[in-house]
Amino acid sequence: MSLDKLRHYTGLESPTGDTRALAALAEVLEADASEAGFATTRELDHLLWTLPARGVTGGELLLLSHYDTVWPVGTLASMPWSVDGDTVRGPGVYDTKSGLVALLAAVTRLRASDQDHPEVRVIVVADEEIGSPTAGDLVRAEAARAAAVLGMEPPHPGGDLKTGRRGSTRARIEVTGIEAHAALDPDAGVNAIDELVDQLVRVRALVADRPVLCNAGTISGGGRTNVVAGRAHADLGLRFVAPGDESAVLGALQRLSPVRERAGLQTTLLAHRPTWRESEPTTALLACIAEVAAGVGQTLDGRPADGAADTNTTGAMGKPTVDGLAPPGGGAHARHEWVSAQGIADRTVLLEALLGGGLSTV
Known part of the structure; x- marks a missing residue:
């Protein structure tokens, strides 16, 4: 049954920003969540599910997932759904539609067993793959009332959990120049592309002696070779290990000033997820999860990860995450993306145990 659900969800391709495609999958997910026992609502395009407590006071759990993928509609034609033994392939099966399948299956089993459990809140984000620019306030508000946060992102290779994440920021540097004829009157102009190149050199120098990853992911500007470029911009992807480096670099980006006298310059943070460093609350939560896993015959450990997710936000808040x-x-974000069929079953069992009072000591 879980594979049938996953096949259905995979067939509803849901790239970030495709309103119609996301709405089609959201409707199905909300129906399945309601059937599992959740009360469902939406905030913007984000899905918010609530499972009322049964026999337990306090200790609310917050789970974070998402239903957008990096794959455009039509990807299934060249990257079709397939099952080969334990290997299930298709766009979004690993990141992270199988997580939604396991969660809904776990809650269905939990409700059928009449076990006591705390209140469970789930946010299924619509724009996680671009940094959750519209979900941050919702995640922070829900995390503030939670005793612990469980992220439903893919695990490390082999299945181990994630106990910290690099900070991740998408920033845009925009330059405004002055257009002029490039041959007849070049000095009347200010070349926005030249200014942008100089700013990117500054940024490289800024991160050169820090453990910071900086990727100029897109760059655009100008229009004609005989016109001094009037506009240019670059989008940067930045990853941080330490909050101090994050604060210093982002502050310096905001303070960039034009090299050229008549150029305009603006730096905008398109999305920001703070650095989440492994902490005592997270270590204690991991130990509790490992104990619950051992009780259902599974072995789990955890360590920090390089990628970013919405758990950056809750971990940086100091919440056990x-x-x-x-x-x-x-194969996240790769054409060989795959998920383990047995892994879906195992995670379903683990999630049922965790939600059914296994984390009551947190």
Whole structure:
């Protein structure tokens, strides 16, 4: 049954920003969540599900997932759904539609067993793959009332959990120049592309002696070779290990000033997820999860991860947070993306145990 659900969800391709495609999958997910026992609502395009407590006071759990993928509509034609033994392939099966399948299956089993459990809140984000620019306030508000946060992102290879994440920021540097004829009157102009290149050199110098990853992911500007470029911009992807470096670099980006006298310059943060460093609350939560896993015959450990997710936000808030509870597999954002069918079953069992009072000591 879980594979049937996953096949259905995979067939509803849901790239970030495709309103119609996301709405089609959201409607199905909300119906399945309601059937599992959740009360459902939406905030913007984000899905918010609530499972009322049964026999337990306090200790609310917050789970974070998402239903957008990096794959455009039509990807299934060249990257079709397939099952080969334990290996299930298709766009979004690993990141992270199988996590939604396991979660809904776990809650269905939990409700059928009449177990006591705390209140469970789930946010299924619509724009996670571009940094959750519209979900941050919702995540922070829900995390503030939670005793612990479980991230339903994919785990490390092999299935281990994630106990910290690099900070991740998408920033845009925009330059305004002055257009002029490039041959007849070049000095009347200010070349926005030249200014942008100089700013990118500054940024490289800024991160050169820090453990910071900086990727100029897109660059655009100008129009004609005989016109001094009037506009240019670059989008940067930045990853941070330490909050101090994050603060210093982002502050310096905001203070960039034009090299050229008549150029205009603006730096905008398109999306920002703070650095989440492994902490005592997270270590304690991991130990509790590992104990629950051992009780259902599973062995789990955890360590920090390089990638970013919404758990950056909750971990940086100091909330006990562990991520990677979606089923194991591999190939996130790659054409060989796959998930383990047995892993879906195992994670379902683990999630049922965790939600059914297994984290009551947190």
